[in-house]
Amino acid sequence: MKRKRGLQLDNPxxxxxxxxxxxxxxxxxxxxxxNQLGISQSLIxxxxxxxxxxxxxxxxxxxxxxxxxxxxxxGLQTDKANGKKPPRRFLRRLEQIEALPKRKQEAxxxxxxxxxxxxxx
Numbered sequence: 803m804k805r806k807r808g809l810q811l812d813n814p815x816x817x818x819x820x821x822x823x824x825x826x827x828x829x830x831x832x833x834x835x836x837n838q839l840g841i842s843q844s845l846i847x848x849x850x851x852x853x854x855x856x857x858x859x860x861x862x863x864x865x866x867x868x869x870x871x872x873x874x875x876x877g878l879q880t881d882k883a884n885g886k887k888p889p890r891r892f893l894r895r896l897e898q899i900e901a902l903p904k905r906k907q908e909a910x911x912x913x914x915x916x917x918x919x920x921x922x923x
Contacts, residue, residue: 815851818851821864832850861876
């Protein structure tokens with residue numbers, strides 16, 4: 803029988819591991835996630851170790867910050883990309899690129915395209 807990935811509500815250690823995986827997949831370290839949630843890093847650590855169980859307010863905060871559904875957080879479904887989203891640092895770079903003037907954006911895209919074509923050769 804294939805085990806379903808996700809929070810196993812009766813197993814806080816497995817639930818904590820799942821939370822740690824989701825956090826890392828989204829490019830957060832414990833401190834960054836804690837800051838976004840307005841809590842201490844030690845609380846994130848306790849959740850990930852299975853020492854604390856997620857309450858409804860924490861689930862709502864995690865869903866908002868991690869950009870996932872409650873179903874995905876609870877392991878009831880995975881996102882369409884198999885639980886993988888671009889790393890946060892990549893998304894930050896895209897935001898920086900979008901802030902550049904159009905000419906610089908085009909020059910950067912040409913550079914990236916040339917690099918990608920050279921790497922495929």
